[in-house]
Amino acid sequence: MIEAQLSRSVVRWCEGATGVTGAAKLSGGASQETWRFDIVRPDGAIGAILRRSPKGYGAAPTRAAGLAAEAQLMQLAYEAGVPSPRVMHVLVPDDDLGTGFIMQRVEGETIARKILRDDEFAAARPLLARQIGGVLAGLHRLPQDKLPELRHMSAAKEIGEFERDYRSLDWPKPVFELALRWLRDHDPGPAAETTLVHGDFRNGNLIIGADGVRAVLDWELAHLGDPMEDLGWVCVNSWRFGEIDKPVGGFGSREELFAGYEAAGRKVDPVRVKFWEVMGTLRWGIMCGGMMQRFREGPDHSMERAMIGRRASETEIDLLRLLAPRGS
């Protein structure tokens, strides 16, 4: 069914296309789906990805920038030389596919544990922390006059939102309270410079090949704010997948990340990066609580979601390691 709709769509905008084949759903919640498929052309197929909200699911959750903005950001990134898929088509009503976009498929791996363990990536791994610094510098330099409309988020505003989310869970957690106090006491104030912030730049949202970073995915939490937020988030222990002595996604050191960022001509503020790492750790912990709530209240009554609720304690130990470290 979706192949028929995709075929009707691609022949209209992809030169030489005669249809599509091999459509398969890669992931999908209630409101957003990702599909892979191949565009059939006489001179060779093109691998493609559809990101869409099916019809009737147009409204984006408050924090998400929306698929239209995501398409625009990916295209801007692609044009600026930041590793990103090329956007081929933004869905229009005539496509009858809902809202979203179609992009060229980038081959590589996104599953963090494979990237950290498989031989295929052994040569790339030691280079990734520095490379990620360079990618983030490019991303933070995207021209602001061309950005879609995005929310502006300061540290104070984010603390306020997380506190509200946490209180709404009615889930008294002394360690989270301690982290909220610490964040308020250490709020570094407005950033010297406001840039585009990816908002979910981490191991798991990157396509990695044997040569390193091939694409940055999942731009739906993009906003304007302190660029150091992205550097802090990529260091959150939850995204090291067991390689806890390599803060940058389990790949390498903060020093390498910072060197890559500064080599690309931008300045790092390590104090702010640490602040955002604490914020990010709490953020993931509160998100785990949100998963528990959605499990309880439905509609997603899955075991996986239930178990993510039990991962909040991981962020508690990581917060204690950051805020009240024991002697080494």
Place this chain on the structure above:
Amino acid sequence: MQDEPTPIELTRAVADFLRNDIAPLTSGHQAFKLRVAVNILDLVARQLAQEEGSDAAEVERLRALLGIDGSVTDLNRALAERIAKGEVDLATPGLAQHLWQTTMDKLAVDQPNYASYKRELGRDG
């Protein structure tokens, strides 16, 4: 008083059956879901074995820290409120030690393989 086997024993029996007899028969998404299910049963068995002791010790620490009595939930709520108000912080004697012990007891049930937990456990020993 209920009869035996105990809930721990029953839960472990189901987990072992799924792990040893059913898991080899599954593949793909079903194998993944089954692994999650077995993990859940293992977690429940750990909690059944450990919760009573760790909660009792937690209540003792909280009573000493707060100077009030109550259930483990009530006392946690009270501590959370005092931290939020700034009445208790890391400079308060016993707070850091209490939070560390409580968190270690949670990880022992939730995720005993979590790398940060294993590192900190090594420090205790």
